[in-house]
Amino acid sequence: MTKHLTRLALIVAAMSVVFPFLAILSAALQPESDLSPGLEWPAEPHWENFATAWTTAxxxxxxxxxxxxxxxxxxxxxxxxxxxxxxxxxxxxxxxxxxxxxxxxxxxxxxxxxxxxxxxxxxxxxxxxxxxxxxxxxxxxxxxxxxxxxxxxxxxxxxxxxxxxxxxxxxxxxxxxxxxxxxxxxxxxxxxxxxxxxxxxxxxxxxxxxxxxxxxxxxxxxxxxxxxxxxxxxxxxxxxxxxxxxxxxxxxxxxxxxxxxxxxxxxx
Incomplete structure (x- = not known):
């Protein structure tokens, strides 16, 4: 029982780190016109947003x-x-x-x-x-x-x-x-x-x-x-x-x- 609880705690801790990162990555790949992107992965990722942010800032x-x-x-x-x-x-x-x-x-x-x-x-x-x-x-x-x-x-x-x-x-x-x-x-x-x-x-x-x-x-x-x-x-x-x-x-x-x-x- 303790072993399973330990694994569950580790999984929860890992997800608490991975999930926010995936959410930020998903938001970064949305079109710039989308002012309130959700957590859904975009059908057409806009990788150019990274180049735009790099040059603009x-x-x-x-x-x-x-x-x-x-x-x-x-x-x-x-x-x-x-x-x-x-x-x-x-x-x-x-x-x-x-x-x-x-x-x-x-x-x-x-x-x-x-x-x-x-x-x-x-x-x-x-x-x-x-x-x-x-x-x-x-x-x-x-x-x-x-x-x-x-x-x-x-x-x-x-x-x-x-x-x-x-x-x-x-x-x-x-x-x-x-x-x-x-x-x-x-x-x-x-x-x-x-x-x-x-x-x-x-x-x-x-x-x-x-x-x-x-x-x-x-x-x-x-x-x-x-x-x-x-x-x-x-x-x-x-x-x-x-x-x-x-x-x-x-x-x-x-x-x-x-x-x-x-x-x-x-x-x-």
Whole structure:
């Protein structure tokens, strides 16, 4: 009985993801004249809606901006989160507990609370309307979760691994790079995918800190696209699918490491 209930729950969870995607895809293939498309698959799919949405919204430059921001945030954030997580997990520091608690407060800090002072601070140093105005704040905003994630991974490993390497004369840096990091591939992959998704989908910071519409992220550009074509459901659906496609492809490519990393965190 329990086995069947588990399968049923998994089927329901899968359908809750697949069904909305199929509904958006069906709406994207309807004729532009259909302002209220249903869930029925069109007899003549209008694939040209994707080309129209791509050119009309300027998704080429918008997705380029999202890629630049995401690729700027992810490597730096991974390195900093790994170093901080390693220090929090293995080093004996008197202030480690209070420091970690202070860092975790960042998980409860919303963007809305810092975006206005952040705007004036970045403007004073001349970073407004540049990719750095989004990359630097996102790197800082992602640190609390990243440090917590990597600290949890390193603490789950047997302490004998690091102690054996230290007895052989390995430095802290060598213990991290040669002993502990090879075990963190799934954790780093999962964290990197989450970072990429969050940076790619960034809306508020890009909208306020970047005035040039062509330099904004794809979700921010989609917001302007909604204002122009708010009643054209097929074009809006096509634009939405264009934006989420890179995230879906990355997940499908790294799904084994992603699922393994999530399960490791859940089990340990």
């Amino acid at each position: 300027g998704f080429a430059s918008l997705m380029k901006s999202s890629a630049i921001i995401a690729l700027g945030v992810v490597p730096v954030s991974l390195v900093l989160a790994t170093l901080a997580g390693y220090g929090m997990a293995t080093m004996e520091l008197r202030v480690k507990g209070p420091l970690f608690a202070l860092l975790m407060l960042g998980l409860a800090l919303p963007y809305e609370a810092i975006v206005i002072p952040l705007y004036y601070d970045l403007r004073s140093v001349g970073l407004i309307n540049s990719y750095w105005s989004v990359i630097l704040p996102l790197t800082g905003a992602f640190m609390p979760f990243g440090v917590f994630w990597m600290r949890t991974h390193f603490e789950s490993l047997p302490r004998e691994l690091a102690e054996a390497a230290q007895m052989d004369g390995a430095s802290s840096w060598r213990v991290l790079t040669r002993v502990l990091l090879p075990t963190a591939r799934s954790a780093l992959t999962t964290l990197g995918l989450l970072y990429f998704m969050w940076a790619w989908n960034q809306f508020l910071l890009a909208l306020i800190l970047i005035q040039d519409p062509a330099m904004r992220t794809a979700p921010a550009g989609l917001g302007k696209f909604v204002q122009q074509f708010g009643k054209n459901i097929p074009l809006l659906s096509a634009g939405t699918i264009i934006i989420i496609t890179p995230i879906v492809l990355l997940y499908l490519f790294f799904q084994r490491h992603f699922i393994k990393g999530i399960l490791q965190g859940a089990v340990k």
